[in-house]
Amino acid sequence: MIALLVSSFLLPVAVGVLIGLLLLPPQKYRLSPALRLLIGGGMGLGITSLAGFLLLPLAGSRYFLLRESALLALALALGWLAYRRGGFTGAFARPESAGQKRSGVLFYFVPVVITVSAAVSFALTTLAEPHGKWDAFLIWNMHARFLFRSGADWMDYFRSGLEWTHPDYPLLIPLAVERAWEYCGGETLVVPAVISAFFTFSVAGLVASALGTLRGRDQGCLGAAFLLASPLFILIGASQLADVPLAYYILGAVTLLFLHDRLPEPHGGALAMAGLFAGLAAWTKNEGILFCALFLSVRPIVSLLSAGPGRGIRELLLLAAGASPALIVLMIFKIALAPVSDLIAGQNPAGLLDRLGDAGRYGTIFLGYLRTGLTFTQGIPDVRAPFHLNPAVPGIILLAACLVLAGRESDPGDRDGIVTGWALVLFTLAGYFLVLVVTPHDLNWHLLTSLNRLLLQLWPAAIFLVFMSARTPGPAPSGAPDGKRKKAGVKAKRTGRK
Amino acid sequence: MSEMGLLFGRYRGRAGYLLLMACALYASVLLLYEKAALFPGLSSEDPVSIHESRMAPLRAYLPDRGAVGYVTALEIEKIFARERALRDVELLGHFILTQYTLAPVFVYPRPDRPLVVGNFIGARPDQALLDHYGLVPLKDFGDGLILYRRKE
Numbered sequence: 265m266i267a268l269l270v271s272s273f274l275l276p277v278a279v280g281v282l283i284g285l286l287l288l289p290p291q292k293y294r295l296s297p298a299l300r301l302l303i304g305g306g307m308g309l310g311i312t313s314l315a316g317f318l319l320l321p322l323a324g325s326r327y328f329l330l331r332e333s334a335l336l337a338l339a340l341a342l343g344w345l346a347y348r349r350g351g352f353t354g355a356f357a358r359p360e361s362a363g364q365k366r367s368g369v370l371f372y373f374v375p376v377v378i379t380v381s382a383a384v385s386f387a388l389t390t391l392a393e394p395h396g397k398w399d400a401f402l403i404w405n406m407h408a409r410f411l412f413r414s415g416a417d418w419m420d421y422f423r424s425g426l427e428w429t430h431p432d433y434p435l436l437i438p439l440a441v442e443r444a445w446e447y448c449g450g451e452t453l454v455v456p457a458v459i460s461a462f463f464t465f466s467v468a469g470l471v472a473s474a475l476g477t478l479r480g481r482d483q484g485c486l487g488a489a490f491l492l493a494s495p496l497f498i499l500i501g502a503s504q505l506a507d508v509p510l511a512y513y514i515l516g517a518v519t520l521l522f523l524h525d526r527l528p529e530p531h532g533g534a535l536a537m538a539g540l541f542a543g544l545a546a547w548t549k550n551e552g553i554l555f556c557a558l559f560l561s562v563r564p565i566v567s568l569l570s571a572g573p574g575r576g577i578r579e580l581l582l583l584a585a586g587a588s589p590a591l592i593v594l595m596i597f598k599i600a601l602a603p604v605s606d607l608i609a610g611q612n613p614a615g616l617l618d619r620l621g622d623a624g625r626y627g628t629i630f631l632g633y634l635r636t637g638l639t640f641t642q643g644i645p646d647v648r649a650p651f652h653l654n655p656a657v658p659g660i661i662l663l664a665a666c667l668v669l670a671g672r673e674s675d676p677g678d679r680d681g682i683v684t685g686w687a688l689v690l691f692t693l694a695g696y697f698l699v700l701v702v703t704p705h706d707l708n709w710h711l712l713t714s715l716n717r718l719l720l721q722l723w724p725a726a727i728f729l730v731f732m733s734a735r736t737p738g739p740a741p742s743g744a745p746d747g748k749r750k751k752a753g754v755k756a757k758r759t760g761r762k
Numbered sequence: 763m764s765e766m767g768l769l770f771g772r773y774r775g776r777a778g779y780l781l782l783m784a785c786a787l788y789a790s791v792l793l794l795y796e797k798a799a800l801f802p803g804l805s806s807e808d809p810v811s812i813h814e815s816r817m818a819p820l821r822a823y824l825p826d827r828g829a830v831g832y833v834t835a836l837e838i839e840k841i842f843a844r845e846r847a848l849r850d851v852e853l854l855g856h857f858i859l860t861q862y863t864l865a866p867v868f869v870y871p872r873p874d875r876p877l878v879v880g881n882f883i884g885a886r887p888d889q890a891l892l893d894h895y896g897l898v899p900l901k902d903f904g905d906g907l908i909l910y911r912r913k914e
Contacts, residue, residue, distance in 0.1 A: 374783045381790040388797040395810040398855075401862045414866040417827060424829075424868045428842075429861065486779060493786035495793045643793070647848050657789040662782060669778025709846050737779040 265448055269458060272447035273309075275335045277301070280308025282342035285351035287533035293523060299473040300355065303520075306466050306512050307537070309459075310544035313439040314593045324416025328446050371482050371737060375489035379468070382492040386461060389502035394453040396460075396504030397644075403430050404506055405456050407438035412445050422601040427609070432602040434594060436548045437506045456504045463509040464501030467724050468492050470512065474519040475731050478526065478678075487731040491724055493658045494641040500720055503644075506549045507717045513545035514555055515724045518688065521563065522681040522732065530575075532582045538563075539586025547590045550605060551721060554695045556591070558688055560584055566684045610704030619702050629700045632711040633693070640716040641723065647712040663730050673735035685729040689722050810859060817863040819903050820879065829868040831875035832857060833897065833910070835885035838871035856881050873897055875912065882906035 281304035288295060288303075312335060319331045346352060395401050406429055410421040422431050437459070444455040468488045476484030491497055501508040517538045524534035542559040545552035560583050568576025603609075619625060639651040641659040655661045674682060696718050703710045770777075802808075807815075824830060832838070836853055844850040860881055861869040869879065873895040880887060880897070883906045896913035903909070 370783070371779070374787055378786055378790040381794045385790075385794045385797045388794075388801050391804065392797075392801055393808055393810070395808065395862075398851075398858075401810060402858050406862050406865060409862070409865040414827075417866070420827070421866070421868075426861070426868060426870075428871075482779075486782065489786050490782060493790040495789060498793065656785045657792075658782075658786050662785055666778045666782045669781065670775040706846050709848060712848065735775050737776055 265452065265454070268447045268449065269444060269452075269454060272444040273305075273462070275332065275339055276308035276312040277305045278308065278339045279311055279335060279342060280304030280306070282339060282346050282351075283307065283311070284537070285346040285355055286342065286349065287537045288523065289349065289351055289531075289533065290354040291350065292527060292531050293534070295477060295523070296473055297355070298469065299477055302466055302469045302473055303516060303537075306463065306509070306516065307540065307544065309440050309462075310436055310513070310540075310547065310590070312443065313436045314547065314589055316439040316443055317435055317593050317597065320411075320418060323411075323414075323418050331443075371485060375485040375492075378489045378493050382468075382498050383465075385498050386464065386502045389499060390457045390460075393503070394457065396456060396502075400456070400504035403433055404437050404504060405441065407431070407433070407435065408441035408445070408456070409451070411435075411438055411442045412451065419601065422603065425603075427603060427606060430606070432598070432605045433506075433550060434547045434552070435597065436544065437509060457502075460501055460504045460508070463512050464498070467497075467501075467508060467512045467515060470515055470519060471724055471728055471731075474522070475728065478522055478675075479732060480736055482737045483731045483734070486737070487727050490658050490663070491727050494723065495643040495657065496641050496716060496720055497723065499644050500717060505717070507721050510545055510548045510552050510555075511721045511724045513541050513548055513552065514688075514721060515728060517541035517545065517555075517559055518681070518685045518725045518728065521684055522678055525677050525681050526675070530578075532578075535579055535582040536586035539583035539588075540590065541586075542583070543587035543590025543594075546587075547594050549721075551692075551696070551718065553594070554699075555688070555692055556587060558691045558695065560587060562687045562691060563684045566680050566687065570680055570683075606705075607699065607703060611702070615704065616702055625701050625707055628707055629697055629711065632700075632715055633697070636711075636715045636719060640719045645716065663727065667730055667734050670737070671735040672733050674733045678732055682729060682733055685725065685732075689726055689729070692722060693719075810862075813856070813859045814863045816903075816905055816907060817860065820907065820909060821864070823901055823909050824864065824867050824877065827866060829870055829875055830864070831873040831878035831912070832860060832869050832871050832881065833873040833878050833887075833891065833895070834881045835888065837891075856883060873910070873912070878910040878912060880906075880908035880910055882908070 281300055284300050284304040284307070288300075315334055315338075316331055319327055319334070322330055396405060407421075411418050414421060424431070440459055441456050444459065445451050448455060468491050471491055472484040472488035474484070475487045497508070520534045520538035520541060524531070524538070527534075539560070542552075542556040545559075546556040560580065563583060564576045564580035567579045637660055638653050639645075639659070642651045642654055642657045645651050653661075696715075700707065700710060700715075834841070834853060834856065836844075838857070841853045841857065845854045857869070857871060860879060864879075873891075877900075878895070878897055880899075885906070887908065892910070897910035898913055899908055900911045901909045
């Protein structure tokens with residue numbers, strides 16, 4: 265069974281990595297094989313899910329055979345194209361070692377211990393709750409069961425009126441689980457658990473390898489260790505929810521902007537791929553639709569302001585082209601199948617205006633943001649007795665303290681990426697804020713049951729952005745008490761007193 | 763600037779990262795300790811699996827597709843209201859797990875279908891409610907699980 269499960273990942277990973285070789289050609293993008301694998305793996309799983317959805321009308325007959333044949337043909341075509349374009353040449357070469365200085369064994373040893381500890385915690389959580397937590401069996405695994413067990417009648421579920429199971433939620437995760445069950449020859453609890461582990465450790469790996477490529481290995485190890493030591497990340501990851509997969513696609517989209525911006529000459533591949541990641545975020549969870557809309561707007565505006573309308577329009581077209589496959593599938597799903605979301609169905613104009621004009625709701629949400637923002641990483645709270653702040657657990661306070669102590673240092677080429685990244689985080693939080701203001705559900709219930717996960721979706725990207733701006737761990741050069749480094753191409757900005 | 767200030771300026775970056783690593787290590791090991799301490803052991807079954815095993819015999823009496831109703835000790839509106847009030851999720855959990863187990867059969871939260879699943883863990887069926895909906899026991903599986911037929 266394990267062999268069958270592993271084999272179910274082969275085609276998605278191959279498709280993802282090959283698309284990566286075409287859009288991020290090794291001649292232009294000097295990326296490590298690990299980074300290519302981490303970007304390609306999750307992307308391939310998302311693309312497989314899109315193909316699965318388009319072929320679902322064939323469910324119950326030759327669905328599996330046709331979908332896998334189509335994916336195999338796609339992989340072969342991509343492989344041939346990549347070969348023709350010299351994509352395999354240098355794909356597995358070590359990237360340039362700029363900024364690869366290692367600060368000491370401690371900076372390597374501690375992240376390894378944290379990774380092992382996180383992996384064991386993940387395994388223990390999964391073994392204790394193999395069906396996942398509430399939303400896993402209420403939504404994601406339930407949807408996978410309906411798709412897998414219904415055969416040719418799979419559409420009935422979306423017309424069933426079982427709105428409390430949220431049939432309007434996008435299908436990336438349920439289709440990924442359903443596909444792996446078909447490989448395994450039946451339902452097994454291992455599949456959703458392995459897919460959750462795949463995404464959880466892909467997020468950490470992506471933080472490590474992307475920061476390692478862009479900022480040096482020390483930053484990569486530290487960023488990944490900080491993320492893996494955030495208890496909520498491991499617990500939600502192991503709970504088989506879609507928040508960590510969404511975090512993966514958000515992080516991937518942001519990371520690809522930096523890879524693009526570091527190129528000496530413009531190359532649209534990374535932007536198209538960033539658009540694809542944003543589209544897959546929308547195909548993962550409804551919150552991803554907001555992120556995707558913001559991503560396709562914010563980045564072109566930032567480019568327009570920094571480099572003129574020509575670049576802004578060019579980037580908008582590239583991002584939209586990348587996002588379009590996922591957005592087309594999402595549109596088909598939302599128009600043809602999905603019932604109206606509970607957040608919209610429960611609205612009426614009078615109630616909406618009442619809620620918008622209720623200042624108390626804004627205060628409640630603001631306090632919720634503040635309280636949850638300071639504590640959300642600490643774990644899954646008991647909603648009746650939320651956390652007391654423990655600043656020693658990796659969270660916003662510790663991240664800010666580390667940034668203040670380390671000081672800021674950023675590559676001038678990263679400016680647009682940093683501005684875009686933080687604008688996305690802030691606008692997404694503002695969007696969630698507005699949704700909470702107008703929610704037809706009880707506000708307190710909505711805040712307590714969702715806000716920590718909403719913040720977690722952005723947490724890996726926020727860690728990545730902080731480490732993209734933080735000074736590397738090495739001591740300031742002797743004789744430079746102000747800490748300004750005179751390194752070519754690197755602009756050092758120290759914060760705090762001199 | 764004082765000597766201490768200079769020293770701080772020189773090593774504060776490293777101090778920041780050491781603080782970060784120490785805290786990350788602490789949080790990671792603490793989570794591992796908590797998970798290991800609470801781990802029920804490989805042989806024990808989780809509540810969802812126990813519920814699935816309890817529901818398993820019901821399947822043979824249900825159609826492969828279609829819909830069934832649901833009845834329990836409390837009306838479904840009250841069950842949802844309790845969950846929204848963050849008071850009690852147990853009865854709602856039983857209902858959700860019944861749907862999770864019986865998919866692709868649709869489980870509707872009211873006893874107004876020809877076949878109705880009665881789920882009474884730790885509670886007795888309310889005879890007045892059963893009479894009101896015209897529910898007649900078709901098969902009692904024990905442990906509070908009863909399949910009802912609805913009189914036309």
